[in-house]
Amino acid sequence: MSQEFDADVIVVGGGPVGVGALALLGRLGLTAIGFEKETELWPTARAVHFDGEVMRVLQSLGIADELAKVTKPMTAMHMQNEAREKLVSVPTGQLGSQGWHDDVTFHQPDVERLLRGVVDESAGVELRCGVEVMHFENLDEGVRVTVRETDGSQGVYTARWLVGADGAKSFVRRSLDIGADKFGEDARWVVVDGHLHDSPGYEDDMIFLLHHTRPAMWIRLPGTRVRMEFLVMDEDDPEEIITPEAIERISHGVLPASQFEPERQAIYMFRGRIAKSWREGNVFLAGDAAHLAPPCFGQGLCAGLRDIANLAWKLDLVKRGQAKDSILDTYESERKPHAQFWVEQAVTAAGFLQTTNSEEAAHRDANIRANPMAAAPVSPPLGAGLHRGALDEQAGRLSVQSILTDDVRLDDMLGVRFVIAAQREVYEQLDQALRGRIEDSRDIVVLLDTAKNAQLLQASNASAVVVRPDRYIFGTASDSVELQDLIELLPLANIRHESACVYT
Numbered sequence: 001m002s003q004e005f006d007a008d009v010i011v012v013g014g015g016p017v018g019v020g021a022l023a024l025l026g027r028l029g030l031t032a033i034g035f036e037k038e039t040e041l042w043p044t045a046r047a048v049h050f051d052g053e054v055m056r057v058l059q060s061l062g063i064a065d066e067l068a069k070v071t072k073p074m075t076a077m078h079m080q081n082e083a084r085e086k087l088v089s090v091p092t093g094q095l096g097s098q099g100w101h102d103d104v105t106f107h108q109p110d111v112e113r114l115l116r117g118v119v120d121e122s123a124g125v126e127l128r129c130g131v132e133v134m135h136f137e138n139l140d141e142g143v144r145v146t147v148r149e150t151d152g153s154q155g156v157y158t159a160r161w162l163v164g165a166d167g168a169k170s171f172v173r174r175s176l177d178i179g180a181d182k183f184g185e186d187a188r189w190v191v192v193d194g195h196l197h198d199s200p201g202y203e204d205d206m207i208f209l210l211h212h213t214r215p216a217m218w219i220r221l222p223g224t225r226v227r228m229e230f231l232v233m234d235e236d237d238p239e240e241i242i243t244p245e246a247i248e249r250i251s252h253g254v255l256p257a258s259q260f261e262p263e264r265q266a267i268y269m270f271r272g273r274i275a276k277s278w279r280e281g282n283v284f285l286a287g288d289a290a291h292l293a294p295p296c297f298g299q300g301l302c303a304g305l306r307d308i309a310n311l312a313w314k315l316d317l318v319k320r321g322q323a324k325d326s327i328l329d330t331y332e333s334e335r336k337p338h339a340q341f342w343v344e345q346a347v348t349a350a351g352f353l354q355t356t357n358s359e360e361a362a363h364r365d366a367n368i369r370a371n372p373m374a375a376a377p378v379s380p381p382l383g384a385g386l387h388r389g390a391l392d393e394q395a396g397r398l399s400v401q402s403i404l405t406d407d408v409r410l411d412d413m414l415g416v417r418f419v420i421a422a423q424r425e426v427y428e429q430l431d432q433a434l435r436g437r438i439e440d441s442r443d444i445v446v447l448l449d450t451a452k453n454a455q456l457l458q459a460s461n462a463s464a465v466v467v468r469p470d471r472y473i474f475g476t477a478s479d480s481v482e483l484q485d486l487i488e489l490l491p492l493a494n495i496r497h498e499s500a501c502v503y504t
């Protein structure tokens, strides 16, 4: 295969993860072609919730203002039992550490439309709809992909890398014969989306209805939109349970047929899976192709967008010769345990939520009352990889994003680069030659202004912190000697003396 590729990256799948990948790659200046077999954007929603971290990833695409118009910060969440007693109430609605609300809801097609808009406007990346990937070869120097074009003809494209973001049934994963580990038990749920008019619904934005006679979830979306999900019981007739009359009945009148305008009702199988391997040669799996979680914490798509935010800047560094190909192995080592954490949390929560036995439910309620914090798990650090790992308590954790006095979010001033935030005297004591290399590098921004870096340093409990382009902490330092050591470990050929930079 010639080294003249058609693109740096071919992305299989134009769902939110594939299109998010194209958008992020485009912003970094890589070239990419996405293939999506469907001709039109999928009209119905699956995901309805993002967290603050994902809002920050999307902010990096320059769509924060548009996102604000199609998302709704969640204000209150609770869990209630069959007797309608509140077991735990989690206050939300405050701006969180990411400079965004910790929980927001949305209508998925609105967000996907925004992402496609970014791709349309970015030079070097494109999404080709109605084109199905039929075959690919994972070669030493790149990938060769065979597609069925919109007119039925065959096309062949080459790229250095391929990202399989082709969903739960991933053709890419199956072609590579990659199996998946199973977590928890699969369960069928009725998912109902629509508009609720002149009817109060529930007061809180998200409610886990731990009713053992029929477990359910309620989520209020922007405008008049609402989502309810109901466990399919053994005795249900799958055809009847999705009728308007059944929805009114199983929602206990919360979605009355006279005031609820349904957009769709469908039965989904909720699953917990993690692909055994996320990289084979030049091919990477991302999104549902790599992991599936029951949507109890609304983290499946969040995890998919974290995947591509983790991978995109590493591909960029390797493409530009700043880092070795081996840093791409840290995609799986960092992301897989993180995604697995959320799959396990969701599977555990699903187990609680899906209890249909009254005694087990009473036991469950007592456990929730005794341990209410389990209702709101906190994201773990990344797995071992491109950060100082166990050597540094903060490494691999997500950095905070400050909102500055003029309402500017700090990331908007920084770009997608490494950030060295330091007390001025600590930075100024660095070796002159190193400072020269840092200040000549397009991959690093130095942040010494206390008005801008104080919150970051305070949250990291350090005199200096190095943050990666995906906003995870590379490491912290308490003085200039430690900072110098840290910077020389960065995976940037222009900065380092050493050639290897993978820590476990």
Ligand SMILES: Cc1cc2nc3c(=O)[nH]c(=O)nc-3n(C[C@H](O)[C@H](O)[C@H](O)COP(=O)(O)OP(=O)(O)OC[C@H]3O[C@@H](n4cnc5c(N)ncnc54)[C@H](O)[C@@H]3O)c2cc1C
Pocket (backbone or CB within 6 Å): 012, 013, 014, 015, 016, 017, 018, 035, 036, 037, 038, 046, 047, 048, 049, 050, 131, 132, 133, 134, 165, 166, 167, 168, 170, 171, 191, 268, 286, 287, 288, 289, 295, 297, 298, 299, 300, 301, 302, 303, 304
């Ligand atoms: C009911 C429900 C509720 C959920 N709620 C949430 C939530 O609140 N928050 C959250 O974060 N997540 C949630 N999730 C999970 C979330 O919806 C998924 O994780 C996310 O949509 C996956 O996106 P994706 O791009 O990886 O895959 P998909 O959206 O499945 O996209 C894959 C695309 O690849 C295309 N494709 C497949 N094969 C080929 C091929 N050979 N050639 C070309 N194209 C191909 C497909 O047509 C498809 O468009 C929920 C899921 C469900 C089912």
